[in-house]
Amino acid sequence: MDVGDGSTILFWKDMWHNDILADSHPRLYSFAKNEDVAVRDLLTAPALGQNFHLPLSIQARGELQDLQTSMATLELADTRDAWKCVWGSEGFESSKFYLHCFRDGVADKAFEWIWKSKCTNKWKVFAWLLLTDRLNTRNLLKRKGMKLRDDVYAYLLCSNPPEETVEHMFFECNFSKSCGEELGIAWPAHGNRLQLLHAVKDVWSRPMFMETFIVAAWSIWKECNNKHFRGIIPTRNGCARDSKMTLE
Template sequence: MGIIDIFRGAFTCKIKAGDSVLLWKDPWKDPPLCDSAARLFSFALQKDVSVSDFLNRHSLEEQFILPLSLEAHTELLALEEELNDIQMDGQIADVWRPVWGAEQYKEKDFYLHCFRLCTAPQHVTAIWKSKCMMKHKVFAWLMLVDRINTREMLRRRNYNIGSDFSCLTCDTGITEDRNHLFFMCGFGIRCWSKIGISWNGNLQLEDMLVEAKTRWNKPLFTEVLILGAWNIWKTRNRVFFDGEEPNIQTWQRQLSQDLATLTCRVKDSHQGLIKDLLTRISS
């Protein structure tokens, strides 16, 4: 389906002047004539003729490849009756309206209409509703849809990174993919334990997040998840780019800084929770 077809599917039109409405393809009737009068349409010389141009041409030779089939001729007679019933006025513009009923077109409404039947996973929508900064939200979205450039991801994208795909934050030799690095790696497990989060690696990601959130049983789970994973990723990158050793104290310090910044973005009722987390991290 092309862009124009999507646009037509989101609008209705009422013929007045008829100069902006395509006879065959536009939704002045449902279904469009190209579908409801498909046999006649197959004989049309101009597939994109407007209603007014069609009516201003009085000769069949100007409109169709002749001779018409019996079925196409029958559809032509029905079309002529329909057009005779339309009250046209060359001084009034054709009326186009979105199918969702608004008087004015807005890009946001069009986007919502196109994706009205799509439902994003709850753990993904929670990212955009969180109080984290946008850079953290984008990172978290990339992580949860498995688009972070772990070694396994780079291998899948055919990057030349050598033959070693093992995790950079542990010495187990396990391949560094999304699930291992952020949830199952020994370094990550120690980090998460500092803030009271544990993961059940036997579950699928969405179920694992739901279970961990249920056990957490406090507000700001998504924010803590995002910032914790963000700093695991930064630790991993320091190992790769700067040759540092994975250091849980550095992770704690940087997470504390991010949580301190978060205090400016959350409700007053959540300030105490962040203070408790900061105390727990620093102990």
């Protein structure tokens, strides 16, 4: 941002002097009376005690002298302050803000496969929740501190069920494995959900791998919910048939 009259820029918290001063001068900032003071109000204050709790520590006084030196040539103008986004444009766009915040993040290729698939947005979001372990499985509810009836957190579609996790529900359970095999998906015995996806995709010889996986996972999710809320007994053939009809 470019300083004009300094009335709309926060001295400590906005990036107007190469850095955010609260971060670059933390000791002096700790003595500030008003953390949200505007640039104009701080620079035009008649006395040091108006902006800071006195006396300052030796370290804070050193940072004050550094600021005074670096701002010796700064002059406020009669024009309005000019705000610019850190990515270079004047207008704010949520997509650019998101990209800026996560500019150093590297996502697994599997997430790119989700958003490039031909599935509906609802299924894409479902797949994203699945791969990030944010589906409301019983394991996640337990981690959130939610108490289920009789403290039962086991998976519903197994005869001797372990706790219901994303890995077991979609990759390890015999029911999900058999449904996947009907569609040509054979999960390896070991690996996390992302490693398993990569392993199967590497040997997949047909098109629409990600669409097939997402539709199959959605069908398994529906079968589990149907048993829990409606008492409908799931079948492998029914799950596979539902997936195939959807893919067609």
